[in-house]
Amino acid sequence: xxxxxxxxxxxxxxxxxxxxxxxxxxxxxxxxxxxxxxxxxxxxxxxxxxxxxxxxxxxxxxxxxxxxxxxxxxxxxxxxxxxxxxxxxxxxxxxxxxxxxxxxxxxxxxxxxxxxxxxxxxxxxxxxxxxxxxxxxxxxxxxxxxxxxxxxxxxxxxxxxxxxxxxxxxxxxxxxxxxxxxxxxxxxxxxxxxxxxxxxxxxxxxxxxxxxxxxxxxxxxxxxxxxxxxxxxxxxxxxxxxxxxxxxxxxxxxxxxxxxxxxxxxxxxxxxxxxxxxxxxxxxxxxxxxxxxxxxxxxxxxxxxxxxxxxxxxxxxxxxxxxxxxxxxxxxxxxxxxxxxxxxxxxxxxxxxxxxxxxxxxxxxxxxxxxxxxxxxxxxxxxxxxxxxxxxxxxxxxxxxxxxxxxxxx
Amino acid sequence: xxxxxxxxxxxxxxxxxxxxxxxxxxxxxxxxxxxxxxxxxxxxxxxxxxxxxxxxxxxxxxxxxxxxxxxxxxxxxxxxxxxxxxxxxxxxxxxxxxxxxxxxxxxxxxxxxxxxxxxxxxxxxxxxxxxxxxxxxxxxxxxxxxxxxxxxxxxxxxxxxxxxxxxxxxxxxxxxxxxxxxxxxxxxxxxxxxxxxxxxxxxxxxxxxxxxxxxxxxxxxxxxxxxxxxxxxxxxxxxxxxxxxxxxxxxxxxxxxxxxxxxxxxxxxxxxxxxxxxxxxxxxxxxxxxxxxxxxxxxxxxxxxxxxxxxxxxxxxxxxxxxxxxxxxxxxxxxxxxxxxxxxxxxxxxxxxxxxxxxxxxxxxxxxxxxxxxxxxxxxxxxxxxxxxxxxxxxxxxxxxxxxxxxxxxxxxxxxxxxxxxxxxxxxxxxxxxxxxxxxxxxxxxxxxxxxxxxxxxxxxxxxxxxxxxxxxx
Numbered sequence: 001x002x003x004x005x006x007x008x009x010x011x012x013x014x015x016x017x018x019x020x021x022x023x024x025x026x027x028x029x030x031x032x033x034x035x036x037x038x039x040x041x042x043x044x045x046x047x048x049x050x051x052x053x054x055x056x057x058x059x060x061x062x063x064x065x066x067x068x069x070x071x072x073x074x075x076x077x078x079x080x081x082x083x084x085x086x087x088x089x090x091x092x093x094x095x096x097x098x099x100x101x102x103x104x105x106x107x108x109x110x111x112x113x114x115x116x117x118x119x120x121x122x123x124x125x126x127x128x129x130x131x132x133x134x135x136x137x138x139x140x141x142x143x144x145x146x147x148x149x150x151x152x153x154x155x156x157x158x159x160x161x162x163x164x165x166x167x168x169x170x171x172x173x174x175x176x177x178x179x180x181x182x183x184x185x186x187x188x189x190x191x192x193x194x195x196x197x198x199x200x201x202x203x204x205x206x207x208x209x210x211x212x213x214x215x216x217x218x219x220x221x222x223x224x225x226x227x228x229x230x231x232x233x234x235x236x237x238x239x240x241x242x243x244x245x246x247x248x249x250x251x252x253x254x255x256x257x258x259x260x261x262x263x264x265x266x267x268x269x270x271x272x273x274x275x276x277x278x279x280x281x282x283x284x285x286x287x288x289x290x291x292x293x294x295x296x297x298x299x300x301x302x303x304x305x306x307x308x309x310x311x312x313x314x315x316x317x318x319x320x321x322x323x324x325x326x327x328x329x330x331x332x333x334x335x336x337x338x339x340x341x342x343x344x345x346x347x348x349x350x351x352x353x354x355x356x357x358x359x360x361x362x363x364x365x366x367x368x369x370x371x372x373x374x375x376x377x378x379x380x381x382x383x384x385x386x387x388x389x390x391x392x393x394x395x396x397x398x399x400x401x402x403x404x405x406x407x408x409x410x
Numbered sequence: 411x412x413x414x415x416x417x418x419x420x421x422x423x424x425x426x427x428x429x430x431x432x433x434x435x436x437x438x439x440x441x442x443x444x445x446x447x448x449x450x451x452x453x454x455x456x457x458x459x460x461x462x463x464x465x466x467x468x469x470x471x472x473x474x475x476x477x478x479x480x481x482x483x484x485x486x487x488x489x490x491x492x493x494x495x496x497x498x499x500x501x502x503x504x505x506x507x508x509x510x511x512x513x514x515x516x517x518x519x520x521x522x523x524x525x526x527x528x529x530x531x532x533x534x535x536x537x538x539x540x541x542x543x544x545x546x547x548x549x550x551x552x553x554x555x556x557x558x559x560x561x562x563x564x565x566x567x568x569x570x571x572x573x574x575x576x577x578x579x580x581x582x583x584x585x586x587x588x589x590x591x592x593x594x595x596x597x598x599x600x601x602x603x604x605x606x607x608x609x610x611x612x613x614x615x616x617x618x619x620x621x622x623x624x625x626x627x628x629x630x631x632x633x634x635x636x637x638x639x640x641x642x643x644x645x646x647x648x649x650x651x652x653x654x655x656x657x658x659x660x661x662x663x664x665x666x667x668x669x670x671x672x673x674x675x676x677x678x679x680x681x682x683x684x685x686x687x688x689x690x691x692x693x694x695x696x697x698x699x700x701x702x703x704x705x706x707x708x709x710x711x712x713x714x715x716x717x718x719x720x721x722x723x724x725x726x727x728x729x730x731x732x733x734x735x736x737x738x739x740x741x742x743x744x745x746x747x748x749x750x751x752x753x754x755x756x757x758x759x760x761x762x763x764x765x766x767x768x769x770x771x772x773x774x775x776x777x778x779x780x781x782x783x784x785x786x787x788x789x790x791x792x793x794x795x796x797x798x799x800x801x802x803x804x805x806x807x808x809x810x811x812x813x814x815x816x817x818x819x820x821x822x823x824x825x826x827x828x829x830x831x832x833x834x835x836x837x838x839x840x841x842x843x844x845x846x847x848x849x850x851x852x853x854x855x856x857x858x859x860x861x862x863x864x865x866x867x868x869x870x871x872x873x874x875x876x877x878x879x880x881x882x883x884x
Contacts, residue, residue, distance in 0.1 A: 014613050
């Protein structure tokens with residue numbers, strides 16, 4: 001096999017990594033490089049150092065250690081039966097690239113994943129060695145995200161947590177049955193056990209309640225990814241899976257990734273354009289569950305899909321007209337969060353404002369840019385929706401949804 | 411008219427000193443002209459030398475806001491800040507009136523400054539200074555005067571290298587120990603390129619997925635004004651132009667047939683799927699079988715099946731209800747809060763847990779999500795019935811002399827019929843398979859008794875029942 005130069009390897013091994021949606025660099029433990037002998041800091045908030053023409057944030061050097069893989073997951077560009085070019089980085093190459101990019105302020109840190117070579121243990125060991133070298137030899141204090149190999153021994157998985165800020169295992173397919181069919185070597189039970197082990201380890205290392213103990217150096221969160229549109233799972237099934245994952249393993253994030261055509265695709269999956277709008281609606285629904293106090297059952301039942309034409313919050317409001325209009329001068333925060341068009345920030349501003357004065361429609365306009373979407377759903381000091389609030393069909397009164405936009409991943 | 415002069419565009423201390431003086435002297439906002447050293451002044455008289463004025467306080471919130479707003483490039487910012495200060499005396503809660511025009515404008519300025527600072531952290535591109543080791547410099551053009559305030563971030567992040575951040579307003583320098591500033595520079599003073607930029611561009615192009623082209627989202631987050639100092643943006647026009655073609659090629663290209671190897675793996679998987687029916691003959695088989703059990707639907711939301719643990723010839727067997735949150739994650743029975751109660755009671759009763767076999771009536775954790783947690787749910791009769799198959803196997807293999815059923819679900823499973831705890835506890839009951847049984851409370855019940863006296867009584871009874879079981883098993 002021809003020896004590849006570094007640039008070709010980088011092209012192959014970053015191309016192979018791009019189907020992982022996660023690129024967050026937020027939520028690390030606060031630290032900087034003052035007094036150290038290297039570089040690096042994480043200050044809580046993630047930073048996107050560039051945006052690719054797909055609108056996605058580039059925050060980390062997201063690469064595979066190798067795209068050789070003994071597994072054959074139908075949806076994956078790196079599956080063993082695919083004819084893509086293969087490459088493998090050496091440890092030194094990954095370390096040098098990470099530090100070189102970091103010192104030029106291109107990235108927040110490293111996101112390292114890998115195809116499975118030889119065995120789960122061997123692969124995990126190689127990845128941990130990269131992270132350990134960055135931390136211990138180069139005193140690198142930037143962000144590190146390690147993909148966990150669920151089949152690796154629990155001790156190795158837990159060791160990864162010593163060097164990483166975040167770890168993740170991708171479930172990929174929302175239904176267990178499809179995982180068995182499309183990713184024959186993956187075992188959902190093994191994945192769940194690894195996630196459970198990580199949650200226990202994170203809780204064990206978390207600073208104790210009394211606040212006196214120094215927080216121990218350990219990974220602060222884990223995440224996963226679900227592919228949308230590669231199997232038959234409906235949005236309700238996907239959200240039920242997320243709900244269960246958030247509850248069971250304390251995940252920081254579930255990423256949804258519209259199944260995207262890949263070069264040299266498998267005959268078992270229809271090549272198609274990625275369902276981006278569906279992905280967007282799932283993120284909105286996920287946000288409603290995590291920040292707006294919605295229960296999954298209020299958003300979508302198993303087997304049911306989200307409406308692509310209206311966002312899930314508006315869909316809920318239209319289905320629950322008896323709960324509206326809501327008096328913005330009286331309603332509690334929980335109800336304010338359910339008003340279509342009012343975000344968390346606007347609600348916070350509104351709560352501060354109404355301690356000072358009666359809130360009028362114009363205030364709402366200033367708080368959230370436009371009050372048009374709100375009108376049928378609110379009562380303000382100078383506004384009641386009147387017959388509009390009872391109109392059977394509200395859609396003509398609402399501003400059209402602008403062209404769908406990808407949510408920022410932060 | 412009064413003229414207030416600052417020593418620089420972001421001279422916050424100067425602004426604060428003069429604003430205090432003016433406010434104390436009662437000079438209304440419309441009678442003050444704010445200028446900066448070096449600007450020609452055409453109007454009014456010079457400010458009188460600052461007088462010692464009766465101090466008044468403003469909130470820390472206002473100070474933080476003013477320190478940020480002063481970095482905005484708009485000449486309106488200085489009169490705006492003074493107007494807010496002027497009004498704060500009469501309207502101490504002014505900043506909470508978030509829709510007031512002055513407050514709203516200040517908050518927009520503040521947001522613009524924060525965004526400019528954030529984008530500086532993101533979009534500065536250092537280049538290695540030729541001829542020096544570990545020395546870097548960058549040219550950057552921030553939309554607002556954020557360099558001084560943002561430089562400490564770079565010092566914290568890049569403390570192990572020497573760097574200079576050159577901007578038209580001011581330049582920041584870090585020598586590895588000290589942050590310093592010098593007057594503004596121009597582009598020619600920064601290195602013209604860097605050896606690693608080609609690799610960075612390769613990465614930028616490869617991480618882009620042409621099937622998801624969304625140039626407007628990219629531009630919204632990475633406005634064009636920044637592009638000329640971002641080396642990777644040179645590739646963007648071509649990446650956009652070829653995206654559709656590349657996607658079409660991927661969609662249209664005939665899928666490859668799975669390789670022979672793949673087919674072989676699929677066949678092997680189908681063949682090796684654990685077979686239903688064969689009853690386990692030892693505890694290892696029970697543990698393996700429980701973990702892949704599909705006899706009911708509880709496995710779907712659970713992490714793993716949790717089989718019993720203990721010596722294969724234990725004389726005493728404990729049967730609980732089902733694994734809880736902690737047990738589900740750890741894969742061992744009774745390790746959570748209820749397990750702690752059990753351990754304490756066992757110790758008091760003089761029963762060594764290591765000589766007993768501890769298991770559950772139902773082997774998967776039944777729960778329902780509630781927000782970010784999972785709430786325990788009692789397994790129903792069908793689930794208990796389905797899982798009895800495993801408990802029966804454990805009983806057959808271990809052959810305990812005595813089985814302790816902890817709680818109603820365990821009693822249901824052990825006896826095969828509802829067996830109320832209160833009426834049956836405290837005595838030895840006979841089981842059809844020669845073994846004796848004791849029924850008692852579930853330890854988590856003891857955690858939930860609200861009344862302290864009742865709780866102590868139930869706990870004492872629980873310990874008594876454990877003692878009874880241990881003596882029967884002896």
